[in-house]
Amino acid sequence: MNRFLIGAGMAAMLATGVVVPAGAQQGAPLEGRVGRLESEMRAVQRKVFPNGAGQMVEPQISPSTPTPSPVGVPASSAVADLSSRVTSLEQQMASMTGQIEMTQHKLRQLEEQFAAYRTATDAKLSAAPAASGAVPAADVAATGDVRVPTAPRPASTPTPAAAVAGVEKPNTGDAAEDAYLYGYRLWSAKKYPEAQAQLKKMVADYPKSRRASFAQNLLGRAYLDDGKPSLASIAFYDNYKKYPDGERAPDSLFYLGSALMKLNKPADACKVYGELTDVYGDKISAGMKADVAKARTAAKCK
Known part of the structure; x- marks a missing residue:
């Protein structure tokens, strides 16, 4: 998860601190994509830290100092590199969001199964005292309109201790x-x-x-x-x-x-x-x- 948070922070840093000397007209769409990434990251933060949406995971690495492009290299290469990195961040964000939703779904299923088990167990425990003095339904035989209890089950084979x-x-x-x-x-x-x-x-x-x-x-x-x-x-x-x-x-x-x-x-x-x-x-x-x-x-x- 830290990797995705770090990536979002780096994208924000790039959006605010990187000066593109040429081809600025191509950076406008990137700014929109970075803004959307920041919005999605805040949404993920609210899911992961529901009681502290303001928390942010500090990056484990710090951005490297940008190296000036050699003279003669087209300025559009910096924009292309930034676009590739933003695309990678978008893909990682989508994967992370899918994993969180899947985990939440499994958690809900477990909670529902446990609730059903607890309800069934409580019902059995509640019914046990009432049924202790009654004749079990399986031990009742129908004879015309009259229902009479069957003969009691034979006792189990005596153990050596009983013998x-x-x-x-x-x-x-x-x-x-x-x-x-x-x-x-x-x-x-x-x-x-x-x-x-x-x-x-x-x-x-x-x-x-x-x-x-x-x-x-x-x-x-x-x-x-x-x-x-x-x-x-x-x-x-x-x-x-x-x-x-x-x-x-x-x-x-x-x-x-x-x-x-x-x-x-x-x-x-x-x-x-x-x-x-x-x-x-x-x-x-x-x-x-x-x-x-x-x-x-x-x-x-x-």
């Missing part, structure tokens, strides 16, 4: 403890898939908690009780490897042997029972020692 709503979540103040106890309650309620998801999450969220060994071991038992001995064996083995000093590491080795027996791998089960005795023989209870002895007999371990 285990009967299992109370603990609130001891210890997040890790609560996470494990909730998984334990789900397992006790025989909601095995939900228990598996909860126990895996507990181990992932609190891997350094004392209860991580409990949760990983119980995850294996949830798989085992759910008829998934392969997944159970992985969960038990992971507990033994990740938490060898955990309180449920010996239990995981024992149940790993049980999972291997279900997978018809008695030889591997015997190795696991041997590992359990070698590593935790002096730590396991008398009851577990008796269970290990029975399991070795069932697996026909040597």
Whole structure:
């Protein structure tokens, strides 16, 4: 935009400050064109600066000092050059005016679209409270002259959270403890898939908690009780490897042997029972020692 304002200022300067020594009779039409340009520029200024029509953008360049024409050059060349420059200014002014009008048109369109959107939104918000207690038109069926409401739509499929709503979540103040106890309650309620998801999450969220060994071991038992001995064996083995000093590491080795027996791998089960005795023989209870002895007999371990 500055370029056009500068051009108009230069044209005005040329019209008032340039002395044409010859051919002045050809400058009269130019003066009219320059005057018209100045008028159009003021109109553009009013569009661009509606609250300050008197503002003018200062030119970024200053006019160069006119160089005297060499002796012998026809005076009409200066008039021709001025005419060319004024023509260029007219073309630029026309282009600028067209761009301003196009921008204003787009702005009006945006304003109209936003006004329509706001009206529609306000109407929906106003209608919502009134319609909350009414039967929707789509739920009304015509039967002769009597219109009766159709049967209510079926409820959506219950989410896992809704399916285990009967299992109370603990609130001891210890997040890790609560996470494990909730998984334990789900397992006790025989909601095995939900228990598996909860126990895996507990181990992932609190891997350094004392209860991580409990949760990983119980995850294996949830798989085992759910008829998934392969997944159970992985969960038990992971507990033994990740938490060898955990309180449920010996239990995981024992149940790993049980999972291997279900997978018809008695030889591997015997190795696991041997590992359990070698590593935790002096730590396991008398009851577990008796269970290990029975399991070795069932697996026909040597």
